[in-house]
Structures are given as structure tokens and as C-alpha cells.
Amino acid sequence: MSDQQVDAVLAAAIVRRHEPGEVVFEQGEEASWFFILLFGRLRVTQVTAEGQQVIVRMVNPGDLFGIAKALNRTDYPGTATAVSASAALVWPMSVWSDFVAQYPGFAQGAMETMGIRLQEAHTRMRELATEEVERRVAHAVLRLGNQAGKKEKDGIRIDFPISKQDIAEMTGTTLHTVSRILTAWENGGLVVSGRQKLLLTDPHRLLLIGDGVVPGLL
Amino acid sequence: MSDQQVDAVLAAAIVRRHEPGEVVFEQGEEASWFFILLFGRLRVTQVTAEGQQVIVRMVNPGDLFGIAKALNRTDYPGTATAVSASAALVWPMSVWSDFVAQYPGFAQGAMETMGIRLQEAHTRMRELATEEVERRVAHAVLRLGNQAGKKEKDGIRIDFPISKQDIAEMTGTTLHTVSRILTAWENGGLVVSGRQKLLLTDPHRLLLIGDGVVPGLL
Structure with missing residues (x-):
């Protein structure tokens, strides 16, 4: 224009x-x-x-x-x-x-x-149809990191308040499952999570989990 | 124009x-x-x-x-x-x-x-995220009936060759599960299915199953 x-x-x-x-x-x-x-x-x-x-x-x-x-x-x-x-x-x-x-x-x-x-909807549809929940959650948080991530010293911070319930509603799973996944990831050094916040400390390994290249932690 | x-x-x-x-x-x-x-x-x-x-x-x-x-x-x-x-x-x-x-x-x-x-993709995303497989399959075959259905004496025929594998690939499930669902529906008088064909003989009950108003048959 x-x-x-x-x-x-x-x-x-x-x-x-x-x-x-x-x-x-x-x-x-x-x-x-x-x-x-x-x-x-x-x-x-x-x-x-x-x-x-x-x-x-x-x-x-x-x-x-x-x-x-x-x-x-x-x-x-x-x-x-x-x-x-x-x-x-x-x-x-x-x-x-x-x-x-x-x-x-x-x-x-x-x-x-x-x-x-439309392409994002097709991607999420494909993920919901073919991926186990841990992989879907990995792809969802990486997508948030891409669209709304802020680079910090220790990793990529999702730059808005995000709850575990939000992540559950993005990935078609329960709050309970998201909690278990984030706890496993936190213990494995992949993320730091808190009330309404999420820091991706090892996005590369999250991508490998999301893509099914390495097994999940759960 | x-x-x-x-x-x-x-x-x-x-x-x-x-x-x-x-x-x-x-x-x-x-x-x-x-x-x-x-x-x-x-x-x-x-x-x-x-x-x-x-x-x-x-x-x-x-x-x-x-x-x-x-x-x-x-x-x-x-x-x-x-x-x-x-x-x-x-x-x-x-x-x-x-x-x-x-x-x-x-x-x-x-x-x-x-x-x-985009709206169809969001609908399917919502179904994949929130609905059990039998409900998703019901919604998928009803959508096909709407878009590509031919009214016949005994019901609505999906007007192109469709396999159980196709339905599995539309709903994020396995061929085995689709087979079990279609067999249960056929026994219940909801569909007549065959190699590459599908006739919806009771679309109203399929809709009730899809919407979770009545329980599924599986």
C-alpha cells in the first residue's frame, strides 16, 4: 500500500x-x-x-x-x-x-x-491427530516462544502471563497432565516454570522431543 | 463480480x-x-x-x-x-x-x-482436542455427508470412494479403531459400510452421538 x-x-x-x-x-x-x-x-x-x-x-x-x-x-x-x-x-x-x-x-x-x-491451524490439527501429548506440549510452548518469546540470559521467556491451564487448552489435554510434564521438564533442566510464567531453558532439546527425535521425559 | x-x-x-x-x-x-x-x-x-x-x-x-x-x-x-x-x-x-x-x-x-x-480447521482442532474418538468419527462422517452427500432412499450416501483408512486419517485415529466403530454402527443400524463406500442410514442418531447427547455404541 x-x-x-x-x-x-x-x-x-x-x-x-x-x-x-x-x-x-x-x-x-x-x-x-x-x-x-x-x-x-x-x-x-x-x-x-x-x-x-x-x-x-x-x-x-x-x-x-x-x-x-x-x-x-x-x-x-x-x-x-x-x-x-x-x-x-x-x-x-x-x-x-x-x-x-x-x-x-x-x-x-x-x-x-x-x-x-490456516497453516497454524493445520499444523495443530496434524499434531493433535498424530502426536503423543508430551510432543504436542513441546511444540505448543516452542510456538509460543517463537511468537511471543523474549530472549534472556537463561533462555527464552514467554512474554505474557501463561498458566498450565492455558497450555492444556492449547494442546487438548488436562491440567494434571501439563503439570506432570512441566515438572519432569523442570527436573530435566528444560524449562523453569512458575505461576503464570514459563522460561524455556533448553529449546533445542524441547524441539528434539517435539519432533520425536529423542524420547520424552514423562 | x-x-x-x-x-x-x-x-x-x-x-x-x-x-x-x-x-x-x-x-x-x-x-x-x-x-x-x-x-x-x-x-x-x-x-x-x-x-x-x-x-x-x-x-x-x-x-x-x-x-x-x-x-x-x-x-x-x-x-x-x-x-x-x-x-x-x-x-x-x-x-x-x-x-x-x-x-x-x-x-x-x-x-x-x-x-x-479456517473455521473447518478450528472445528476439527476443537474436536481433536476435546472429543473421544467415536464422537470425532461421527462428526467427520456427518461433515462428509453435508459436503459430499447424495440423498438416497435408505439414507445419505458419501458420493466418492472412501476407505476406513481415509476416515482414520481425518480423525487422528487408527484403521483398527475406525473398523470397530463402523462395525458397531452397522450392527446398530446407523450406517451401511463397504469397501470404499459409506451410507449414513441414521444421521440424526449419529449427530446425537457426535454431540455427546447419547452415548456411543463402542
Whole structure:
């Protein structure tokens, strides 16, 4: 997109801030807005008919989200909740079709966003279908490290509050199993975990476990 | 899109036919073409690093597929194989960006296709994460019935050759488990299954099993 086009798109936006724990939009709510995350982090969840919650993805700075219109829906398919102090650019959904019509760069960008999500969804689907739980958990925390990791002296810190329950909801397992895995990994020197935090101290070995090259610790 | 725009898009296409079992494109191959299926049915698979095959989705008539460019990739992320006699409209990938720039309706259509896939991937991810295998298999065959079902006197026939191995690769389980489930369902009057075929004789009860409203038969 040209500078002029970017200016026109930005002029139509407002900025909204969200405190940790605040809900940005809810599953089933009429989709009146779409967003780009400026800073912070969001968790997008879906609840099954039986009330089980699944984390569909994390939203990272720069990500386009809440784009129900692109999915040809009138409601949001999931709930977005801030997990750390966040701010987003917000547009009314009514401008979506105009943006797509006027700015081919916008349409291509939106498609790429959806493409990345689709590939991540296929990867997670493949993992759920073919990998034992310890491998899935290894891949999940490495993915978080890639998308939201902060390099520190002792390893890669996941840069937002993350609980064992969150990891369970990302990998289709129970809190109990995640606890057992993290304890085994902590004893093995692979991670340091605490309430709402996770430091990957040996990402290389985690990758070997995730890829099934070396056996898990559990 | 206007009639004129549709004419221009169609003028740039060629038609290619594929026999059952023929590979349309392969995972990792340079993505030189994109497609719309005219008739027939394709299976899209991905192979994991360990060589396990997963069916990512089925391609149905009218579907846009092989759109690596929309995903910002240069290679195909999966392998597409014809499962029945098929024909597709084929465009060189080099026209993709022009189509997006010139025809907003094309971009919106491509986004909707990706949106539908993304929602299906999230549904399958949720099923894999939260449902026992019999429920996943029920949801998988019902989805096939919706997308590729032919109403007959005795029920809904899946309108392409489908094996128990295919169902296993769609649901992240083994051939052995799918066989046991289909035998139990056949004895219970829910399906009639045979080599490469499947008739859903009681889709309503399958839905109740899939949704966990009534217990499974296994």
C-alpha cells in the first residue's frame, strides 16, 4: 500500500486500550468492529457445546483480528481477551468492503493473515491427530516462544502471563497432565516454570522431543 | 463480480481433467497454478516429518484450491489427489496478484474460501482436542455427508470412494479403531459400510452421538 493509502486507512481508525483480563469481543456477539493489535497480547478462545474451552490462538502485535466479515460471518466466532495490557487500532466493520475494493494491498494483507492462521491451524490439527501429548506440549510452548518469546540470559521467556491451564487448552489435554510434564521438564533442566510464567531453558532439546527425535521425559 | 469481469477471469483459464488416483499437485512442489474444481472430488493430504499421513480436507465442486500465493508461499503445503473423475479450471499463479488488484470480488471470494477452511480447521482442532474418538468419527462422517452427500432412499450416501483408512486419517485415529466403530454402527443400524463406500442410514442418531447427547455404541 502507498503512504497515502496507509494514511487513509489509519484516519478511519480509533485506538482502544484493554487491561489484562478485559474481554475485547465475545463469541457469538455481533461483529461490529475489526482490529489490529498495536501492543500487548490477546488470547482467542472458543467454547464447545459442552462448555469445554479451547485456546484457538494468541494474537500478537501487528496481527489483524476480529475479521468476521472476511469469513462472511456477522458474529465473532471466538472470544478475545487481553492477557497483558494491550492497545488495538479499531475500525467499524462497515468499512471492510470499501477497504478491500479500494486497496488491493489490504486484501492481499488480509489473505496472508488468514493464510498464516490456516497453516497454524493445520499444523495443530496434524499434531493433535498424530502426536503423543508430551510432543504436542513441546511444540505448543516452542510456538509460543517463537511468537511471543523474549530472549534472556537463561533462555527464552514467554512474554505474557501463561498458566498450565492455558497450555492444556492449547494442546487438548488436562491440567494434571501439563503439570506432570512441566515438572519432569523442570527436573530435566528444560524449562523453569512458575505461576503464570514459563522460561524455556533448553529449546533445542524441547524441539528434539517435539519432533520425536529423542524420547520424552514423562 | 460483473459478467464482464467473470468473462475476463474465465478467458485466462484452461480446463484440466484428472482420473481417480491422479495427483493434481504435490506437497513441496513449486506452486505454479491455482484451481477451481468443476466436478469430481479431491483429497488434500499432508505428510508429517515422520511419514504419517493426515487428510487436511476434501475439495468439493466450486472450491478454489492450490492458492499458495494467498498464503504467501511459493510451494503447495499439501498434496491434492483426485478420488473420483474430476475436472478443474486452472490459472497460472502469475495472474493471482492482478486478479486481486483488478477484481475486489475475486479477493473477497478468495477470503471467504479461506474463512470457511479456517473455521473447518478450528472445528476439527476443537474436536481433536476435546472429543473421544467415536464422537470425532461421527462428526467427520456427518461433515462428509453435508459436503459430499447424495440423498438416497435408505439414507445419505458419501458420493466418492472412501476407505476406513481415509476416515482414520481425518480423525487422528487408527484403521483398527475406525473398523470397530463402523462395525458397531452397522450392527446398530446407523450406517451401511463397504469397501470404499459409506451410507449414513441414521444421521440424526449419529449427530446425537457426535454431540455427546447419547452415548456411543463402542
